[in-house]
Amino acid sequence: MAALRISTRALRAATTRGNVLNRGFSSSSVRLGAVEGVDNLSVIGAGQMGLGIALVAARHASLPVTLIDSSEASISKATSFISKLLDKDVAKSRLTEEEASAIKSRITTSTDINSVSNSDFIIEAVPEIVDLKLKIFKQLGEISKPTAILATNTSSISITKIAAAAGPDAADRVISTHFMNPVPVQPGVEIITALQTSPKTLQTSLDLCKAMKKLPSKSADTPGFLANRILMPYINEAIICLESGIGGKEDIDGIMKNGTGVPMGPLTLADFIGLDTCLAIMKVLYQDTGDSKYRPSVLLQRMVDAGWVGKKCGKGFYDYTK
Numbered sequence: 001m002a003a004l005r006i007s008t009r010a011l012r013a014a015t016t017r018g019n020v021l022n023r024g025f026s027s028s029s030v031r032l033g034a035v036e037g038v039d040n041l042s043v044i045g046a047g048q049m050g051l052g053i054a055l056v057a058a059r060h061a062s063l064p065v066t067l068i069d070s071s072e073a074s075i076s077k078a079t080s081f082i083s084k085l086l087d088k089d090v091a092k093s094r095l096t097e098e099e100a101s102a103i104k105s106r107i108t109t110s111t112d113i114n115s116v117s118n119s120d121f122i123i124e125a126v127p128e129i130v131d132l133k134l135k136i137f138k139q140l141g142e143i144s145k146p147t148a149i150l151a152t153n154t155s156s157i158s159i160t161k162i163a164a165a166a167g168p169d170a171a172d173r174v175i176s177t178h179f180m181n182p183v184p185v186q187p188g189v190e191i192i193t194a195l196q197t198s199p200k201t202l203q204t205s206l207d208l209c210k211a212m213k214k215l216p217s218k219s220a221d222t223p224g225f226l227a228n229r230i231l232m233p234y235i236n237e238a239i240i241c242l243e244s245g246i247g248g249k250e251d252i253d254g255i256m257k258n259g260t261g262v263p264m265g266p267l268t269l270a271d272f273i274g275l276d277t278c279l280a281i282m283k284v285l286y287q288d289t290g291d292s293k294y295r296p297s298v299l300l301q302r303m304v305d306a307g308w309v310g311k312k313c314g315k316g317f318y319d320y321t322k
C-alpha cells in the first residue's frame with residue numbers, strides 16, 4: 001500500500017526518523033548474518049516498491065540483494081534511480097562516497113527468476129495481478145531452497161491463497177511483508193500471516209524488518225489488510241466526488257490537505273501510488289467482501305483504461321510531464 005500519510009506531523013516524524021537513521025548509518029552497522037538464516041535477499045519486480053526494498057536491505061541490513069525483473073527497461077530505470085538516491089545522500093553528507101558505493105555493489109540484477117535458487121529470503125513486488133502472483137509463487141515453491149522464506153508485497157490479495165499456490169511443501173514459508181511507499185522514507189511495514197505461515201517464518205520476517213530499520217505492524221489476512229482497508233475507500237470516495245462534480249481536483253485535494261493536515265490530497269496520493277494499483281486493490285476489497293461500499297469508481301476504471309495510471313507514466317489526475 002501506499003504511504004499512509006495521516007498528518008504533516010506524522011510525516012515530519014517519519015522523515016526525521018529517516019534522517020536520524022541515515023546519519024547513524026555505517027555500511028557495517030548491521031552484521032551479515034544478524035538475521036538468523038538470512039545471508040542474502042532476492043527481490044522480484046524492480047518497480048517503485050521493489051527498488052526501494054532492495055535499496056533498504058542493501059543499505060541498512062547490509063545484505064547482498066539480487067533485484068530481478070522480466071523487463072530490462074525496468075531494471076535499468078531502477079538502478080539509475082537507486083544511484084540517484086544514493087548520490088543525493090552523499091551530496092547531503094548522509095553517506096560517504098565509500099558507503100554509497102559499497103551499498104551499490106551489494107545490489108546485482110537479473111532478468112531470470114531462477115536467480116532466486118540460492119536465496120534465503122525472497123520478496124515478490126510484481127504488479128497487483130492475482131494470476132501473476134499465483135504463478136510466481138507456484139514457481140518459487142518449485143525453484144527456491146527448501147528453507148527460503150517467500151514473502152509478497154501484495155497490497156490486498158489473500159496471503160493464504162498465495163501460500164496455497166506455493167504448494168504444500170512451501171506454504172508454511174509464505175508471508176506478506178507489505179512495505180509502505182516510498183520504502184526508503186516510510187518506516188512502517190505491515191506483516192500479514194497466511195493460515196499456513198509457521199511461527200519461524202513470522203519471527204525471521206520480523207527480524208529482517210528490524211534489520212532493515214522498519215517498524216512492523218501485524219494484520220490478519222483479510223481483504224486490504226489494515227492499511228488499504230482504511231486508505232483505499234478514502235481515495236475512491238475522493239474520485240467519486242470528482243466524477244460526480246461535487247468538487248474539482250484542486251478543491252478535493254485542497255480541502256483534505258489544508259483541512260486535515262495530510263501532506264498531499266487523495267487524488268495526488270492516488271497518482272503517486274499508481275491508479276492501476278488503486279483499482280486492483282478496490283476490486284479485491286469489493287469482490288472479496290461483496291460489500292457495495294467498496295465498489296471502485298467508474299472514473300478510476302476509465303483512467304486505467306486510458307493508461308493514465310499516475311506519476312509513474314507521467315499522467316494521472318495531474319500532468320507530470322512538465
Ligand SMILES: NC(=O)c1ccc[n+]([C@@H]2O[C@H](COP(=O)([O-])OP(=O)(O)OC[C@H]3O[C@@H](n4cnc5c(N)ncnc54)[C@H](O)[C@@H]3O)[C@@H](O)[C@H]2O)c1
Pocket residue numbers: 001002003044045046047048049050068069070071074125126127128129132153154155156178179180181272273274277312
Ligand atoms: N505503489 C504503491 O504505493 C504500493 C505500496 C505498497 C505495496 N504495493 C504493492 O507492491 C507491488 C508492486 O507495486 P509497484 O507499485 O512497485 O508496481 P510497479 O508497476 O512500479 O512495478 C512492478 C514491476 O514488476 C515487473 N514485473 C512484471 N511482471 C514480472 C514478472 N513476471 N517477473 C518479474 N518482474 C515482473 C515490472 O516490469 C515492474 O518493473 C504490488 O503488489 C503493489 O500492490 C504498491
